[in-house]
Amino acid sequence: MAELSEQQIRDPRRNISSDAVEAARGRLADRGIDPDKVVGEGELGGSLRVVDFYLMLGMIAATEKSGQAPTYAMARLALEAGLPSEVADTLYLAYMQQSAEEASHGDKVFGNAYYAMGGAAPAGDSSAVGSAGGSFLAPTDDPKQNKKRLGGMAGLLGGIETVALNRVFPAVVGICERWEHPIGQDLVQQIKESVRPEESRHVLTWRYVFHTLIAPKGERVVEAFYQGTNQGRRTLGSPELDPEAITRLLGTGAPTRRQLLGKDRVALS
Numbered sequence: 001m002a003e004l005s006e007q008q009i010r011d012p013r014r015n016i017s018s019d020a021v022e023a024a025r026g027r028l029a030d031r032g033i034d035p036d037k038v039v040g041e042g043e044l045g046g047s048l049r050v051v052d053f054y055l056m057l058g059m060i061a062a063t064e065k066s067g068q069a070p071t072y073a074m075a076r077l078a079l080e081a082g083l084p085s086e087v088a089d090t091l092y093l094a095y096m097q098q099s100a101e102e103a104s105h106g107d108k109v110f111g112n113a114y115y116a117m118g119g120a121a122p123a124g125d126s127s128a129v130g131s132a133g134g135s136f137l138a139p140t141d142d143p144k145q146n147k148k149r150l151g152g153m154a155g156l157l158g159g160i161e162t163v164a165l166n167r168v169f170p171a172v173v174g175i176c177e178r179w180e181h182p183i184g185q186d187l188v189q190q191i192k193e194s195v196r197p198e199e200s201r202h203v204l205t206w207r208y209v210f211h212t213l214i215a216p217k218g219e220r221v222v223e224a225f226y227q228g229t230n231q232g233r234r235t236l237g238s239p240e241l242d243p244e245a246i247t248r249l250l251g252t253g254a255p256t257r258r259q260l261l262g263k264d265r266v267a268l269s
Helices: 006-010 018-030 050-066 068-078 085-116 143-179 182-217 219-235 243-250
Strands: 038-041 047-049
Touching: 018 050, 038 050, 038 143, 047 050, 050 068, 050 085, 050 143, 068 085, 068 143, 085 182, 143 182, 143 219, 182 219, 182 243, 219 243
Parallel strands: none
Antiparallel strands: 038 047
C-alpha cells in the first residue's frame, strides 16, 4: 500500500484533485456544514478550511485503521520469538489490545467524525506502515529471527506513534477548537478521553520492547532500533530525532505490565 505522509495528513491539499475537493464540498453542504469556513492555516500556506479538514479526517481514519493488521501480527510474533514467558505474554496482550484500539480509532473516532461530515467512502488504502509489514511479520521457524523482526518493527511503529501523539492529534484538536462545531467538539472529547491515553500506551510498548529486548544487546542493536524509530518518523514525513532526543523519549526503564495494559494511568507529552 502507498505510504501517506504526515504533511498530507496535516494539509490534505497536497496531491488532492480539484474534483475530489468539489465532491467533498458538496457532501459537507448537503449536511448543512459550511465547507469554506476557515479553521486554521495549512502547512502549504494559506487558509485551512472545513473542506480541507474533512479530507484530513478521511486520511487519518484510513491510517489509524491500517495499524490494526501489523499490531495483530506483532502479537503473534511475540509468542514465536523465544522470549521469557512473562515478556511474551505481556507483549502479546499489549499488541492485541493495540490492534483493537487502532481499529477503533479508524472506525469509531476519526471515521465517525468523517462520516458525520458526509464521508461517503473510505479515504483510500494508504497506510502509514506502507510495505513494512506483510511477510516481514510472518513468524518463521527461527525464534531468533522472529525476535529480530519483532524488535525492528517495534522501532518503526514507535516512530509512527510518537508523531501521532505529539503532532498529528494536537493539530486535529486545534482545528476542532477553532471550528466550534458539535462534530468537532465531540471529536476533541474522544481524543482527550480515549485516543491520547491509548496512544500513550502504544508509545509505552515501544519503550517496553527497547528496555526489555534491545538495550541489553549493546550499542549496535540500540543504534539499529533508533534508526528504525526514525524510519517510522520519516514514513510520516516528520523530522528525525537525534539519539539524545530518542533516549529521552525512551526513559530510563521499562514500563510495567499494568501500565502497558491500561491498569495504571500514565501521562505522556
